[in-house]
Amino acid sequence: MHNKLPPEGEYAPPLSRPAPTPDDIRSQLDLIIASPEFPRVGRSAAFLIYVTEETLAGRAKRIKGYTIAVDVFNRNEGFKQDDPVVRIEAGRLRRLLERYYLVAGQNDPIRIDIPKGGYAPSFVWNDKVDDVALPDVTIPLPRRLGFRLPQLMPFGIGAGAMFGVGIVAMSLFAHLLPGRSNALLSAGGPTLVVAPFADLGDGPQAELYSVGLTEELLTVLPRFKEVHVFGREASKSLSPGVPASQVRRELGARFLLAGGVRVSANRVRVTARLVDTGTDRILWSDTYDDDTHIRDLFSIQSDVASKVATAVAQPYGIMAQVDAANPPPGDVGAYTCTLGFYAYRAQLTVDQxxxxxxxxxxxxxxxxxxxxxxxxxxIIYLDEERFRFNARSGTPTPVERSLSAARRAVRLDAGNTRALQSLMTALFFNQKVAEAFKVGEQALKTNPNDTELLGDFGTRVAQSGQWERGAALLDRALELNPGGGGYYHGMRAFAAYMLHDKRTALIEISQADLQKFPLYHAVAAVIYADADMMDDARREARRFNEMRPDFILNIVAELKSRNFQPADRARLIADIRKAGLPAVNEVEASMVLSTKERPVSLP
Structure with missing residues (x-):
């Protein structure tokens, strides 16, 4: 029959076209492996190279889970068929190939796929393309290095290049979340595996709780979009006491979150630790105790998961601190930019x-x-306007560019907390306060433990006149991130000033210490003036005016652009004047404006 399928390992050509040759297939393989859309991490590249070469050598029928485990995954001959590593990696590889051909490989001449039901690849001409010339690929490829893992990818502290280029590719097999693009996966960032929490109790409650806590962590952690969390399939494939080195070797993840649960009578104790899989060093650990007579297990489980996730995964959390202290070398993608962004937000300097x-x-x-x-x-574009940092002239304006970028971020991932935060902020400075707060509330529901969001949303709420709620949100950000940037403390000081809490205002402004940020000195000036510390007030006012001489000349417009209420604007202007700066109030400003706009009488 003409439609009979070829034997495994042979290539069925289209009726009018010869099959791809081995050289054609190897050229296509080179294209895939060299592409930034196919991150070389874990065993994906080794897996694909191995099964392709075995098939081209006529050994397709030999490609089984056992041979892959031994030849690619370095398993010994005692490998058990119930070990899920090959099955997991095959599923991940299929999805990587699918996404590659959706984006980078749309116009490639040949498709290489791993059909379900086996591990032997198929090679067919790409129906979307007629004759597309293959580019000259000169990047050294792993295929030339052999298939054994130690040769392909050396792990350990020196594996920074592997970490930067592709450590997040593993999240593809974990779960493909809506809006999470392959571009994000290529951009770098911390990868985290959650091992099943160990049952350290004697009864069924501890077992139930340990399983529930692991599930809760796998729900809460992915809300922090800068961190890429392996999914349930990967977690369930591990034992509670899995060595960190095994996680690094088999999954390529940078961090391991593990712990245990002990239940005795009405007492519950949870221990949690974060481990660097490259060094086996415990980076963080904590213990949580609770009482089931006071709270039910579900509430305890939810609370503990929230605290653990916030400690390790928030923008200024343990993983971010580790990466900031030991950044990956060279140009490793967009993740280095995100580290730089948070460093900038902590200091707010024009150079950064x-x-x-x-x-x-x-x-x-x-x-x-x-x-x-x-x-x-x-957010960076918006700072050109509101802080006068490196402003670019022309159109679109910084505020327009900010809103455009924020809308694009939300279109790409509607559940991304940072995207929602940026849209909220851009809308606020476009004078769309009600719409901004609607987005802010949505972001808060998406991730109530994101301190960067809490600090920014609290600032906007406070500036609009809701000083008590703004202060509460800022307090929550400081509670979750005591070592956070001075921006949180500065805004909390400002809120205390507006709430006539002089003691808190003075304490918080002393902890802000944003000497290179002009508006810090303005806030300090009004706080000191309000506390009758006039030498300090005049010093801070002079410093502010040196850094932003344009602000005082346009103080009413500046305050209106930040949506301050009329009474709050009046108080700020009064205390700025008390500190020694010639700020005009709104009546005076309107008179000046009226004079400027008055038509000139013709003689």
């Missing part, structure tokens, strides 16, 4: 602003589907 803007613009050019990068760029 320029560097981060340039980095993020390169990142979105390379990864146009990276929602988080667009969100960060939106």
């Amino acid at each position: 602003h320029s560097n981060v803007r340039n980095c993020l613009e390169r990142a979105v050019e390379r990864y146009p589907s990276f929602s988080t990068a667009w969100a960060m760029l939106s």
Whole structure:
């Protein structure tokens, strides 16, 4: 029969076209492996190279789970068929290939796939393309290095290049979340595996709780979009006491979250630890105790998962601190830009602003589907206008660019907290306060433990006149991130000033310490003036005016652009004047404006 399928390992050509030759297939394999859309991490590249070469050598029928486990995954001859490693990796590889051909490989001449039901690849001409010339690929490829893992990818502290280029590719097999693009996966970032929490109790409650806590963590952690969390399938494949080195070797993840649950009578104790899989060093650990007579197990489980996730995964959490202290070397993608963004937000200096803007613009050019990068760029663009940092002239304006970038971030990933934060902020400075707060509330529901969001949303709420609620949100951000940037403390000091809490205002402004940020000195000036510390007030006022001489000349417009209420504007202007700066009040400003606009009488 003409439609009979060829034997496994042979290639069925289209009726009018010869089959791809081995050289054609190897050229296509080179294209895939060299592409940034196919991150070389874990065993994906080794797996694909191995099964392709075995098939081209006429040994397709030999490709079984056992041979792959031994030849690619370095398993010994005692490998058990119930070990899920090959099955998991095959599923991940199929999805990587599918996404590659959706984006980078749309116009490639040949499709290489791993059909379900086996591990032997298929090679067919790409129906979408007639005759597309293959580019000259000169990047050294893993295929030339052999198939054994130690030769392909050396792990350990020196594996920074592997970490930067592709450590997040593993999240593809975990779960393909809506809006999470392959560009994000290529951009770098911390990868985290959650091992099943150990049951350390004697009864069924501990077992039930340990399983429930693991599930809750796998729900809460992915809300922090800068971190890429392996999914349930990967977690269930591990034992509670899995060695960190095994996680690094088999999954390629940078961090391991593990712990245990002990239940005795009405007492519940949870221990949790974060481990660097490259060094086996415990980076963080904590213990949580609770009482089932006071709270039910579900509430305890939810609370503990929230605390653990916030400690390790928030923008200023343990993993971010580790990466900031030991950044990956060289140009490793957009993740370095995100680290730079948070460093900038902690200090708010004009020099950092320029560097981060340039980095993020390169990142979105390379990864146009990276929602988080667009969100960060939106905030950076807005700072050109509100802080007068490296402002670019012309159209669109910084505020317009900010809103455009924020909307793009949300279109790419509607559940991305940073995207929603950027849209909220851009709308606020476009004088769309009600719409901004609607988005802010949505972001808060998406991730109530994101301190970057809490600090920013709290600031906007406070500036609009809701000072008590704004202060509460800022307090929550400081509670979750005591070592957070001075921006949180500065805004909390400002809220205390507006709430006539002089003691808190003085304490918080002393902890802000944003000497290179002009508006810090303005806030300090009014706080000291309100406390009758006039020498300090005049010193801070002079410093502010030196850094932003344009602000006082346009103080009413500046305050209105930030949506301050009339009574709050009047109080701020009065205390700025008390500190020694010649700020005009709104009546005076309106008179000046009226004079400027008065038509000139002709003689």
